[in-house]
Every structure is written in structure tokens, then in C-alpha cells.
Amino acid sequence: MTNFFIFSDVDIIQQIKLSCQIPDIIEAIATRKIIADSADKAGIKIEKGELQQSADNIRLNKKLIKSEDTWIWLQKHYLSLDEFKELARINLLSEKLANYLFAKQVEPFFFEHQLDYAASVTYEVVLDDEDLAWKLFYALQENKISFPEIARQYIQDPELRRVGGYCGIQHRSNFRPEIAAYVFAAHPPQILKPMITQEGIYLIWVEEIIQPQLNEPLRCKILGDLFSAWLKQQLEEVKILVQLEQ
Incomplete structure (x- = not known):
């Protein structure tokens, strides 16, 4: 038996297929495109400083304290630095789009469903x-x-x-x-x-x-729930065509 393996893109896609993960992957891709297109139509922009903060938030959530920790994590997930920046950009677009669409609806929703949060x-x-x-x-x-x-x-x-x-x-x-x-x-x-x-x-x-109080954690939860429900509706309405090389 050899001491190492070399895997190609074809090998990885084949394993994703055999693991029955294709539907989840397609939904994730469609979700990313919906967020990007909707943010573009809404005129949402990202400043350089905001992108850096989003990247720092990812590192904080992943407990990547040192730069060395970040590089090890990137290598583990086969991500380049540019791809890490894209991940930070999508996360920030999601946050901005959610606020754009639903920030004003959080408080009315809370009072309408207050009993559910007790x-x-x-x-x-x-x-x-x-x-x-x-x-x-x-x-x-x-x-x-x-x-x-x-x-x-x-x-x-x-x-x-x-x-x-x-x-x-x-x-x-x-x-x-x-x-x-x-x-x-x-x-x-x-x-x-x-x-x-x-x-x-x-x-x-x-x-x-x-008794419930509309504090920041609950505000974020309601905002996330409203945004998730909206994304689900968008996914149900969009037509997805997939072309995979056999």
C-alpha cells in the first residue's frame, strides 16, 4: 500500500456524489448566489474596513488567535487567502442583506410573538x-x-x-x-x-x-430566523439547473 494518495477534483466530486451530499451543496451554492444577487440589487456595498472586521469575526468564532492558527485552518480546509476573503465577504453580505430586509420588522415581530419567547x-x-x-x-x-x-x-x-x-x-x-x-x-x-x-x-x-426582553442576542436570533425563512422561500421559487461532467 502506498504511503500517500493524490486526489483530483473528479475524485472529490465523485465522493460528494456517493455521500449523497449533492443536494445540500447545490442548495448552498444557490443560497450564496441569491444573497449576492439580492445584495447587488439593493445597492449594498462593502468597505475595506468592514471586510477586515468580518474576517476577524470568522477567526474569533473559529478561535484562530494567532496568524499561524489561521494558516493551519486554511490548509486543513484547502482554502486560499483569497477564498477566505470571499468567505468573509459572503458572511458580511448576508448580515447586511438581513438588516436591509428585516431590521425594521424585528421589533413588531417580537411583540406579535412575545409569548413564544417567554x-x-x-x-x-x-x-x-x-x-x-x-x-x-x-x-x-x-x-x-x-x-x-x-x-x-x-x-x-x-x-x-x-x-x-x-x-x-x-x-x-x-x-x-x-x-x-x-x-x-x-x-x-x-x-x-x-x-x-x-x-x-x-x-x-x-x-x-x-418574561422576554428584546435584548441584542434575541434581536439577532429573530433577525436570523426572518432571514432564513426568506432564503427558504427564495430557494423554493428559483429554478436550478445543474451541469456535472460525467
Whole structure:
């Protein structure tokens, strides 16, 4: 067996085909063209300083602190310096186009969908015995037992048991619809009445309801979601012709 291989463009394209990645690659190419064409029609320009900042942002996200780190990363991904600049340019065009199209829509969208961005801090135990669930519920109401004690006794999963059934900060979409309605109507701290589902009987302690605020991270998320939905629509409307050499 040889100690090294030499791969051609044909070999790489063949492997992409055999890996069934062609549809994803085509969609990515089409997305890049849609962004470039739309930015051009909108008259969006990129200044030299902005391009450098975009390149610096890529390095920061990839944790490429030293110039040597950057060169190693470029070699790993078979990118030239010019191609790295093109990557930075496309990223910046995407950001500018998203702001051009949707920056003014973020705030109205947030207030229209404000309930979707509320979050809760909950603890839960899932039981398979309804009578037991009600017994524990009333015991909690009468302070005869604490939720952590219930978690230690009835949660099977070791990791979840160690944290007392803590489910973290979750949004409405993370819950089953029927459970979400009760969780976000709670007045924390509150233990909810047992809820019967196909997975079992849920006993949930709502520690906190976190009301949403339109801060910068959420603003960026909404902007990204609106832009992604727009790109998806554009992809559905465009006709794509592919010519691959056999």
C-alpha cells in the first residue's frame, strides 16, 4: 500500500456524489448566489474596513488567535487567502442583506410573538402511577415532602436525579402544548397538578417564569430566523439547473 494518495477534483466530486451530499451543496451554492444577487440589487456595498472586521469575526468564532492558527485552518480546509476573503465577504453580505430586509420588522415581530419567547425554569418527575402522583402532589401542598426528595426517590435517570429533576430554562416550544399552557399560566414558585400524557404522569414544579426582553442576542436570533425563512422561500421559487461532467 502506498504511503500517500493524490486526489483530483473528479475524485472529490465523485465522493460528494456517493455521500449523497449533492443536494445540500447545490442548495448552498444557490443560497450564496441569491444573497449576492439580492445584495447587488439593493445597492449594498462593502468597505475595506468592514471586510477586515468580518474576517476577524470568522477567526474569533473559529478561535484562530494567532496568524499561524489561521494558516493551519486554511490548509486543513484547502482554502486560499483569497477564498477566505470571499468567505468573509459572503458572511458580511448576508448580515447586511438581513438588516436591509428585516431590521425594521424585528421589533413588531417580537411583540406579535412575545409569548413564544417567554421562558420557564422547571423541575419535573414523570411517574407511571396516577394515584401516587396525586398523593405526592398533596404531600407537597402540605409541606410533608420536598420536590428534591421526590426526585431522589422516583427519578430513574442518575444524572437527572442528581439535579433534582431540573430541566433548565425552556421556552414554550420545548413543552407539549397541553403542558405549556399550564406551565406559563403558573404563579411561581408553584407545584402544578399532575398531568397525564402518553409518556406518563408529569409532576412539575415551576420555579420561575422569565418574561422576554428584546435584548441584542434575541434581536439577532429573530433577525436570523426572518432571514432564513426568506432564503427558504427564495430557494423554493428559483429554478436550478445543474451541469456535472460525467
